[in-house]
Amino acid sequence: MPQSSRIAQLVLEGETLMRLNDELEGDRATAVADLLHENRFVPAGAPDGPYTLHLGLVEGRLAFDIRHATGEPITAIVLAMGPFRRLIKDYLIMVHAHTEAVSEGREGRIQAIDMGRRGLHNEAAELLRTRLDGKIEVDFDTARRLFTLICVLHQRITH
Numbered sequence: 001m002p003q004s005s006r007i008a009q010l011v012l013e014g015e016t017l018m019r020l021n022d023e024l025e026g027d028r029a030t031a032v033a034d035l036l037h038e039n040r041f042v043p044a045g046a047p048d049g050p051y052t053l054h055l056g057l058v059e060g061r062l063a064f065d066i067r068h069a070t071g072e073p074i075t076a077i078v079l080a081m082g083p084f085r086r087l088i089k090d091y092l093i094m095v096h097a098h099t100e101a102v103s104e105g106r107e108g109r110i111q112a113i114d115m116g117r118r119g120l121h122n123e124a125a126e127l128l129r130t131r132l133d134g135k136i137e138v139d140f141d142t143a144r145r146l147f148t149l150i151c152v153l154h155q156r157i158t159h
Contacts, residue, residue, distance in 0.1 A: 004048035007041045007142075008069050012153060013056025023099050024092075024152060031148035040139035046074045055146070057081070057153050064136065077135050084150060087124045091151045094120065121147060 010032055041051060043066050051074070054065035062084070064077040081088075094117045101109040125143035128150075132138060138146065 004050060005040055005042045006050050007035060007039050007053045008050035009052040010036060010149075011052065011054045012149060013054055013058075013063070013065075023095050024155060027095070027148050028152045031145040031152075035142065035145040035149075039142040039145070040137065041142060042137040043075055043077075044135055044137070055149055055153065062150060066136075077132070079131050081154070083127060083131065084124070084147075087120060087127065087147070088151050088154050090120055091117070091124070091147075092155060 012028075012032075041049070041053070043051070046066065047068065050069045052067045052069055052071065054063075054067065056063050056065070058078065060081055062079045062081055064079075066074045066076065068074055094113055098110065098113045098117070101113055121144045124147040125140055128143045128147055129138060129140070132143075
């Protein structure tokens, strides 16, 4: 993949608002590490990257503040959160249920929750790709990782 079609740095706006439970913090750390290791991110009409992405929630909307790796602003894309709310809520319920299943040592339940979480991530990734269509081209794995980060941001802002 060309180095110009990727996020090289990620800033989560509101990152310091609060610490979440260990599992959600772990999901955040993994999503960031995986995203920075491998992603496809091509803003429509933007100059070649790599890019720095400032991802945040602004007035209840999802904001992609895209900058060149040098820090120079390129564009900002804002999406309504409404279409994501059910998926975010379900994801956070699954994180809580997974934490409980692990603490209880219920292996069968852990596996079932993991399968459900994968399915939910897939659905959310497709929704995100659809909502970004014509604005930012992202591959499926990048969309999955971005959804995890959207959930973390949503949780940090609302709690």
